[in-house]
Amino acid sequence: MFFKNALKYTMVAATLIVAASSCEVDPPIVEELPADNIRLIVPPGWPYPNYDFTGNPLTKEGFVLGRKLFYDPQLSRDNTVSCGSCHQQFAAFSHLDHVVSHGIYGLLGTRNAPGLFNLNWQTSFMWDGGVNHIEVQPTAPITNPVEMDESIANVVTKIQNDPSYTAMFKDAFGTETVTSQLIFRAITQFQGMLVSYNSKYDKYSRGEIILTASEQNGLNLFMDKCNSCHTAPLFTNMAFMNNGLDSVFADAGRGKITLLAADSGTFKVPSLRNVNLTRPYMHDGRFSSLNQVMDHYSSGVVNSSTISPGVVGGIPLTSTEKADLIAFLKTLSDTEFITDPRFNDPFAP
Amino acid sequence: MKNSIKILSALFLIGAVSLSSCKKDPDEEPTPTPTPAATTGSLALHFENMVGDSALVFNTQSYVTANSDSFTVSTFKYYISNIVLTKSGGGTYTESESYHLIDASDLATGEITLTNVPLGDYTGISFMIGVDSLRNVSGAQTGALDPANGMFWSWSSGYIMMKFEGNSPQSTAAANALLFHVGGFSGANNTLKTVSPSFGVDVASVTTSVTPEIHLKTDILELFTTPTNVDFSTLNTIHMPGANAKTIADNYADMFTVEHIHN
Numbered sequence: 001m002f003f004k005n006a007l008k009y010t011m012v013a014a015t016l017i018v019a020a021s022s023c024e025v026d027p028p029i030v031e032e033l034p035a036d037n038i039r040l041i042v043p044p045g046w047p048y049p050n051y052d053f054t055g056n057p058l059t060k061e062g063f064v065l066g067r068k069l070f071y072d073p074q075l076s077r078d079n080t081v082s083c084g085s086c087h088q089q090f091a092a093f094s095h096l097d098h099v100v101s102h103g104i105y106g107l108l109g110t111r112n113a114p115g116l117f118n119l120n121w122q123t124s125f126m127w128d129g130g131v132n133h134i135e136v137q138p139t140a141p142i143t144n145p146v147e148m149d150e151s152i153a154n155v156v157t158k159i160q161n162d163p164s165y166t167a168m169f170k171d172a173f174g175t176e177t178v179t180s181q182l183i184f185r186a187i188t189q190f191q192g193m194l195v196s197y198n199s200k201y202d203k204y205s206r207g208e209i210i211l212t213a214s215e216q217n218g219l220n221l222f223m224d225k226c227n228s229c230h231t232a233p234l235f236t237n238m239a240f241m242n243n244g245l246d247s248v249f250a251d252a253g254r255g256k257i258t259l260l261a262a263d264s265g266t267f268k269v270p271s272l273r274n275v276n277l278t279r280p281y282m283h284d285g286r287f288s289s290l291n292q293v294m295d296h297y298s299s300g301v302v303n304s305s306t307i308s309p310g311v312v313g314g315i316p317l318t319s320t321e322k323a324d325l326i327a328f329l330k331t332l333s334d335t336e337f338i339t340d341p342r343f344n345d346p347f348a349p
Numbered sequence: 350m351k352n353s354i355k356i357l358s359a360l361f362l363i364g365a366v367s368l369s370s371c372k373k374d375p376d377e378e379p380t381p382t383p384t385p386a387a388t389t390g391s392l393a394l395h396f397e398n399m400v401g402d403s404a405l406v407f408n409t410q411s412y413v414t415a416n417s418d419s420f421t422v423s424t425f426k427y428y429i430s431n432i433v434l435t436k437s438g439g440g441t442y443t444e445s446e447s448y449h450l451i452d453a454s455d456l457a458t459g460e461i462t463l464t465n466v467p468l469g470d471y472t473g474i475s476f477m478i479g480v481d482s483l484r485n486v487s488g489a490q491t492g493a494l495d496p497a498n499g500m501f502w503s504w505s506s507g508y509i510m511m512k513f514e515g516n517s518p519q520s521t522a523a524a525n526a527l528l529f530h531v532g533g534f535s536g537a538n539n540t541l542k543t544v545s546p547s548f549g550v551d552v553a554s555v556t557t558s559v560t561p562e563i564h565l566k567t568d569i570l571e572l573f574t575t576p577t578n579v580d581f582s583t584l585n586t587i588h589m590p591g592a593n594a595k596t597i598a599d600n601y602a603d604m605f606t607v608e609h610i611h612n
Contacts, residue, residue, distance in 0.1 A: 055488070132506040135488030139496050139503035153497040180497045184489035257505050259538075259591050 038063045043197040045205070046233050049120035051134050051192060056185045058192070061172040066190030068168065069183060071345045074158045076148035078104045083141065086113040089343050092274035092334070093117060093194065099285030103147040110251060112285035114270055115278045117196040117337065123238050127267045127283045130257045135188045152180050159183060194343060196273050200331040211331065218328025225315050229308070230272045235332065240266040241308040244301030245282060253283065265306050276330045277338065290329060294322040389465045390555040392434065393562040396451055396459035398425060400569045405453055415574035418581040420527060424514035425453040425569060426500060428480050428493070431543070432463065435473035437552065442466050448480065448493040450500060462560070471553040474563065475545040478601065479510030482534040482541065505589065507532050510540055511601060513572060519581040527581060529572065531597045533590025540590070540598035546605040554612050562611040571604035572597055
């Protein structure tokens with residue numbers, strides 16, 4: 001009931017938003033179906049996603065299979081680490097309070113596990129953009145020696161030999177023969193359904209609520225000082241930027257992929273949706289609070305050869321401005337998303 | 350509402366099933382009705398992996414490069430894709446879903462049968478060494494392109510076009526290893542090569558009763574020479590796209606020779 005009402009309001013607000021927004025490309029009309037269903041979601045006013053399940057038709061059965069695989073530790077070599085181990089729903093599918101995540105045998109990774117949502121809009125994946133398609137993204141953590149350290153071939157064998165999957169593959173794809181392609185398509189159906197668009201900010205945008213004075217001031221500051229990179233409504237411009245963390249790069253980031261000096265020390269601009277739920281921050285998780293992030297941009301930016309022009313010299317903020325910005329950033333938390341039962345761990349008791 | 354969703358889901362499923370049936374190998378398609386007479390036949394490619402004029406023997410046999418470095422071979426795999434045959438008097442045959450992974454340790458992978466080839470005399474062949482750029486950016490693949498085959502870089506999406514591993518006393522890498530994983534499909538790092546090894550004066554005649562067999566030699570020595578003589582003391586490890594991968598790809602562009610054709 002709650003969802004149905006919310007959707008009605010969404011549709012009403014959608015009309016308002018579409019009418020109000022002028023600079024966005026007109027999104028195609030997507031029929032709103034009941035919230036408990038599985039469908040391509042394109043929130044009103046958002047650009048059309050980069051991935052829309054073409055070639056991988058979205059079904060409830062495919063989604064449910066993908067959800068089980070997402071939470072299945074058999075995807076790791078010693079069957080201890082699942083995707084969900086480091087991407088927790090209550091933390092908007094990031095790894096709360098983990099600077100970097102631990103893989104099998106407690107091995108530590110080198111980068112902070114990002115939140116997972118609105119992935120259909122991403123044009124590349126991982127902090128360095130090394131993965132070029134949502135369907136092959138799982139190959140990276142599965143085969144990374146400090147994450148799940150498993151071969152794709154072994155994953156296929158384990159899933160094929162697990163009788164609890166037999167009927168699920170049949171239902172989802174019409175075959176009991178497991179292939180990596182079907183595994184990845186199913187996981188993509190789950191991950192592509194992780195759309196976060198019901199934060200307080202979204203409700204404000206739809207005209208359903210108003211912001212507090214502090215939040216509103218934070219929004220104004222954000223649009224003035226942050227939106228050029230953390231561009232609404234996705235709150236990222238998908239680009240790779242150096243935001244002035246270091247003068248010498250311990251991690252070349254995007255430069256590792258392109259081998260270009262100009263990309264050294266740059267990383268994918270992360271979405272700021274759910275940012276208050278996804279601490280710590282930065283590619284290496286060096287900041288544990290939004291206060292530290294504000295301090296960095298205000299007075300901690302250091303120069304380097306590839307620094308983004310937008311942060312050169314920092315973005316000076318008063319203490320009131322920092323507080324207002326943080327108040328605004330907290331309106332990007334999507335409680336409905338992190339409690340949506342569709343995304344729960346099916347292995348949980 | 351819920352019913353219509355069920356129907357929609359069912360339609361999706363039917364769509365998926367019928368789509369996948371379109372992608373099956375041509376040889377699994379129903380045989381055309383025998384009358385009138387068949388207009389297509391088959392043509393076989395036989396790739397023989399060699400080191401110069403010597404047969405490839407893994408691990409135990411030592412070979413010498415143009416740079417006078419000696420080496421052994423433990424792994425040799427490569428993709429052949431987008432096979433096109435040129436017909437005498439004009440016209441071409443293009444294999445559909447043309448992706449083949451040849452693994453020198455599995456002789457059967459060197460036998461490729463092209464089916465539904467229009468009858469006639471063929472005077473040339475071209476194919477790509479590697480996997481075309483489109484399939485490198487098109488998400489989860491299967492068959493020869495399944496990442497489970499170990500020819501896919503997960504950290505920087507893309508296929509390993511050619512994988513050579515072995516040892517050389519000249520190699521300065523740990524355990525004297527040689528590791529050449531060559532890939533890269535875009536921009537300055539593009540390693541894709543489309544080659545057309547010559548038939549010479551020979552012709553492959555596809556008839557209703559004869560499947561001609563084209564024997565190609567794949568010469569591993571060519572990885573390490575022409576145009577660049579590789580010195581294993583300075584170049585022994587490649588595991589990402591870049592200038593070194595391009596060097597090896599430029600070298601192996603001429604590793605194929607048509608030895609002879611059986612008709």
